[in-house]
Amino acid sequence: MDIKEFTVDQKLRLDKLVAVKEPEISRSQAKSAIEAGQITVDGQTVRPKDVAAVGAVVHIALPDPQPIDLTPENIPLDIVYEDDDVIVVNKPQGMVVHPAPGHPNHTLVNALLYHSPLSQINGELRPGIVHRIDKDTSGLLMVAKNDHAHHSLSDQLHAKTNLREYLAIVHGNFKEDEGVIRAPLGRSPKDRKKQAVVADGRPAVTHFRVLERYGDYTLIACRLETGRTHQIRVHLAYIGHPVAGDPLYGPKKTLKGHGQFLHARELGFKQPSTGEQLDFTCPVPPIFHDTVQRLRRQAGLPVDKAI
Known part of the structure; x- marks a missing residue:
């Protein structure tokens, strides 16, 4: 107690x-x-x-917090690529990446441990996890199977040499075709569950470009230069274009879905042992695809174009 x-x-x-x-x-x-x-x-x-x-x-x-027992679980995984060093997985929307208070099991890490040994650099609750995406964000994640690979992938993140590109449906009609958001991020002084743009925050840079305009909504691609917690969601809300469906940073009146319409579509990095450049893409989940098609029809745009 x-x-x-x-x-x-x-x-x-x-x-x-x-x-x-x-x-x-x-x-x-x-x-x-x-x-x-x-x-x-x-x-x-x-x-x-x-x-x-x-x-x-x-x-x-x-009461004392209940201990978290990190148990391998036979949960299906959408593995895009795997070798002796790395697993690239397409994480579904709604899955938590690693155990934490409130989510002690049924996470991506539980599923990965059932599939393969993972690096131990991040400790027993986050084995193999080099970077994270939010529970209700879908898409590509790279996972280290050993400590050598973990060091290599972490170094690439710090050196900003890897590629992480996301698709997002956002509120509003962008005036710009592309741009860069440079705004430091840290914990919100008003709500501890949120991140915010704060003067003494950590540097954060997000590049964006417009793909399609639907009037009240816009489809954009975002490339991360840094990888702060909730970075894309906070940066887009900061410039007046919150991600549609975002329960934390967006308006209540929004597109119906299962959380924010944000998908990690593209991931690129150098293979830790060979140095070979590896690049991967994965399609958006069905609800994202169907929503884009509906917005296209409402805007009078062709629906047969790939997303």
Whole structure:
């Protein structure tokens, strides 16, 4: 049991106050804990929206997190390429890349461990994972099968010599045909679950080009120069063109789907042992394809063109 206490020194609703005073507890976690009676004020149960009096004592008693058991699972994989060093997999939308609180199993890593040994550089919960894509982003991911390959692929990421290109359906009609977004990213000061453009953030660069315009929506390609958390989603929202379907950074009124319409279409890197350049592409998932076709028909564009 993790037990903490603090004295109220400002008038905020309780779930927000807990998140401010205890940064390791998110506001949503605080809300759930308050509703479960794990956070009390002067020994009394309260509601997340309640504002405690200055001087009151907030008592937090959170249960210990359940251990994550990383077990190989026989989950089907869409393997695009594999050799002795690397696996390139087409991750489906909705699959979490590696175990974490709230997602202890049924992840891509669980499936990969059933298929093959993986590098151990990233520790026992993220074996083989060199870079990640979000749960509701689909597409190509490179995975290291041994430590030598992991070092090589990581070095290529840091040197910005590999290729990572995404397709996205975004809100609005781009005036530009192409451009570069240079805006530093870090944790949002307003919401710990979000990333944001912040002055003291880490450098982040996204290149984009317009592929098709549909009036209220645009199909674009984005190439990552850096790979920060939620980079494409935050950068596009920052310039006024959030990814359609994005539940975190986009508007509520959007295209129906299973999360953001963002797909890692192209991936290129040098094979760690031979130095051979390897390049891969994969088609968009059916819901992405069908949505583009519908937008094309509504805009009077031909639908027989490849996406």
